Amino acid sequence: MSSIKIRTKRIDGKIQIRTLISHPMEHGRNRNKETNALIPAHFIKLLTVTHNDQVIVTADLSTSISKDPYFAFMLKSGHAGDKITISWIDDLGNRDSETHVVK
Amino acid sequence: MPCTRRTFLQHALTVMAYSYGLFARPSAHAAPDIAKPAFSLLEQTLKELFNGSKIIETDKIDIQVPMIAENGAVVPITVSSSLNNVRKVYILVEKNPQPLSARFALAPELETIVSARLKMAETSDVIVVAETHDGLYSAKAGVKVTIGGCGG
The missing domain is CATH 1.20.5 (Single alpha-helices involved in coiled-coils or other helix-helix interfaces)
Structure with missing residues (x-):
C-alpha cells in the first residue's frame, strides 16, 4: 500500500490539495526505550507535487516536521480530471509516489 | 605561634x-x-540561507498556529500571505536544534497558502520568511508548548 494519501477538493474553481504521508520522521536524537540506543535519523528530505506533469511544489523538509507529515496547498485553478502526483525521497534513499485524479 | x-x-x-x-x-x-553565545542557532541558519540579505518584517504574512500546543510533536501551522509573487516559503522554529523545518518552492499556479505540522522542542517563536521577486519578508508567532515535544 502506498504511504501517500491524497485528497482534493474543488472550492470555487480552486483546488485544495491535502496529503498525509506515513513516515517515522526520526530526527536522530530519540532513544530506543528498551536498549537506550539512539534511533538513527530517518526523515523525508524532498517532497514534490506535480499538477498534470508540471511541478508546482518542491519542498525541502527537515527533521522538525512531525511524524506522518501532513501538508495542504491550494491551486489557483483546476478542473475535474486533473492529475495530481505527490512523491517523496527520504535520507535513506527510499522513495514513493502516488497519483490522484481530481473529481 | x-x-x-x-x-x-x-x-x-x-x-x-x-x-x-x-x-x-x-x-x-x-x-x-x-x-x-555569539550567534544563536536561528541567526546562524538565517545567515546561511540568505547570505545576510535584509529581511523586512511585514504584517502581510499570516501565521495560524495554536497559542498553546498541548503536544509539541504535532503543531499544526497554516501560512498565508497577501504578498505578490511569493516564490519560496521558509518555516523556522527558533529553539529547535534544527531551526529550519521546511522550505517550500511554490509555482505561480499556487495560492500562497501552505499547511504543515511541526515538531517543537520547547516554547518558542515560529518564524516564516517569504521570498518574493523584490526581497525577503518575515513574520513570527509564538507558540507555548506545555509538554515535552521532543518525542515522536
Whole structure:
C-alpha cells in the first residue's frame, strides 16, 4: 500500500490539495526505550507535487516536521480530471509516489 | 605561634575567602559568554540561507498556529500571505536544534497558502520568511508548548 494519501477538493474553481504521508520522521536524537540506543535519523528530505506533469511544489523538509507529515496547498485553478502526483525521497534513499485524479 | 582555636578559624576563613575569590572571579567573567553565545542557532541558519540579505518584517504574512500546543510533536501551522509573487516559503522554529523545518518552492499556479505540522522542542517563536521577486519578508508567532515535544 502506498504511504501517500491524497485528497482534493474543488472550492470555487480552486483546488485544495491535502496529503498525509506515513513516515517515522526520526530526527536522530530519540532513544530506543528498551536498549537506550539512539534511533538513527530517518526523515523525508524532498517532497514534490506535480499538477498534470508540471511541478508546482518542491519542498525541502527537515527533521522538525512531525511524524506522518501532513501538508495542504491550494491551486489557483483546476478542473475535474486533473492529475495530481505527490512523491517523496527520504535520507535513506527510499522513495514513493502516488497519483490522484481530481473529481 | 600556638595554633589556638581562634587562630585556626581565622586562617581557615582567610584561605576560604582567597580561594572563593580566585574561583569566583574567572567564572563571573565567563558567565555572560556561556549565557549568550555569539550567534544563536536561528541567526546562524538565517545567515546561511540568505547570505545576510535584509529581511523586512511585514504584517502581510499570516501565521495560524495554536497559542498553546498541548503536544509539541504535532503543531499544526497554516501560512498565508497577501504578498505578490511569493516564490519560496521558509518555516523556522527558533529553539529547535534544527531551526529550519521546511522550505517550500511554490509555482505561480499556487495560492500562497501552505499547511504543515511541526515538531517543537520547547516554547518558542515560529518564524516564516517569504521570498518574493523584490526581497525577503518575515513574520513570527509564538507558540507555548506545555509538554515535552521532543518525542515522536
